């Protein structure tokens with residue numbers, strides 16, 4: 001990481017000046033979530049090669065970020081909870097700086113090991129030229145006050161559902177956005193039939209899978225880690241981000257699975273674009 005970026009960071013011992021600037025430990029997930037993502041880190045990238053839900057999410061996010069990155073070659077991107085960095089890889093070919101801020105070191109290490117696979121997934125799914133990003137272990141409490149209003153694009157892809165206080169996290173992520181910048185979020189659609197079925201079946205699948213040693217079944221254990229289930233508080237019916245007057249929902253859309261017609265009827269996730277208003281000239 002270059003010296004410039006390190007000046008935007010706090011060392012762990014560094015107090016963050018304005019508490020409103022920091023998304024810190026209260027937004028951090030408990031240990032069970034950390035352990036789960038450490039355990040699945042090695043298979044995470046692979047899911048983008050085989051899981052239609054992951055592939056569709058990649059294409060949808062690529063479409064959403066396109067206009068932001070097309071506007072400027074000097075964009076800064078924050079991939080909040082970026083895992084191994086698939087979306088960081090997607091942005092990095094077009095942006096000046098991409099930071100993957102990810103608490104799981106195992107996820108970050110998987111990203112280093114699987115850099116070539118991620119590059120080829122991005123190329124195949126979106127036609128975009130992949131690039132290199134910077135991975136930093138931690139959550140928003142490692143960012144110092146200089147990171148405020150520094151990013152043109154903030155991503156939180158499949159992350160908010162694992163946080164105790166997702167709306168607080170979105171407000172604070174909004175504080176890192178430049179006026180005019182965009183935040184791209186994905187959340188589960190709790191009322192979709194796919195999610196209802198998953199909630200009913202996942203506990204059985206996980207238990208049965210543990211008995212017969214079926215590793216893929218263990219992957220389903222994520223359903224137990226979401227503090228609010230599939231309901232990300234504030235996400236339903238949201239138009240303006242609560243408490244962030246300058247953050248407006250620009251669009252929201254259900255995401256189908258990739259491929260065939262029956263799959264397109266299954267819509268387990270939603271993509272939301274939030275825009276930070278540009279203050280009027282005095």
Ligand SMILES: C[S@@+](CC[C@H](N)C(=O)[O-])C[C@H]1O[C@@H](n2cnc3c(N)ncnc32)[C@H](O)[C@@H]1O
Pocket residue numbers: 027028029033034037080081082083084085086087101102103104107138139140156157158159162163
């Ligand atoms: C479902 S994975 C999504 C990874 C990546 N965004 C993707 O879509 O491929 C959720 C990620 O959120 C991270 N995470 C969990 N709690 C977090 C927090 N408080 N701050 C930042 N990231 C967090 C996890 O470590 C995990 O890598």
